């Protein structure tokens with residue numbers, strides 16, 4: 296694996312494989328790799344001829360400067376893990392390579408950016424995400440890019456971005472990788488104290504409680520949500536939001552049918568965590584479809 300830190304080097308490295316018609320896959324990340332990141336890289340390795348992983352802690356998507364400063368970083372370990380999987384190129388640019396002086400453009404997606412994370416973290420968060428992802432797509436020009444379902448709203452934003460701006464890249468969304476107790480892997484889990492780490496498992500229990508309610512026939516989102524709140528309250532967790540929304544538009548649903556996403560964000564100790572689960576309304580739990 297080669298580590299590259301300039302845009303020019305990336306373009307040079309990919310020119311020949313691109314001319315030869317090789318399939319180029321990109322996995323955008325902010326580093327501090329865990330099994331979630333590695334699952335995206337493995338999938339890219341299986342499906343592509345050339346795998347590029349970007350590692351860039353994008354300052355413009357952090358609404359909280361303290362979160363940016365505290366964001367876990369371990370570039371040497373990250374490089375070793377990516378090399379192990381067989382990644383070809385790790386693109387790890389410094390901030391001024393991505394945002395040189397005079398940088399003045401923002402790519403801003405409407406609609407799906409507005410609720411949930413957009414409402415809680417502010418407009419700037421998804422503007423930062425869409426701008427850096429648009430740049431990465433222009434730098435790498437991948438045939439396919441891999442993202443995680445863990446960040447469900449981000450995945451919808453990227454799909455919208457690519458459709459609206461006619462970007463010639465396919466977007467693959469990979470399943471959320473979890474700890475044995477259900478906690479979704481996240482670089483921020485490293486900040487949890489031992490007590491908060493065990494409390495944090497309540498997030499997934501809450502989402503599971505919604506699925507359990509729906510599987511036993513519940514179709515009212517208010518009642519299903521109340522089941523999840525019981526799990527959170529038992530762990531003394533007050534959510535930023537806990538909602539049942541359309542998996543396509545993120546609009547709140549009045550009744551549970553079709554593709555419904557249960558979405559949740561909460562601070563556990565000082566650490567803000569997010570999770571989500573696609574709720575299946577056709578599983579009745581009594582064996583009937």
Ligand code: AMP
Nearest residue numbers: 324325326331442443445446471472480
């Ligand atoms: P990040 O480094 O947190 O920006 O994440 C980089 C990519 O990994 C994003 O597409 C995330 O959605 C994805 N990702 C993060 N956590 C997980 C997880 N637990 N399972 C699967 N994908 C994940």
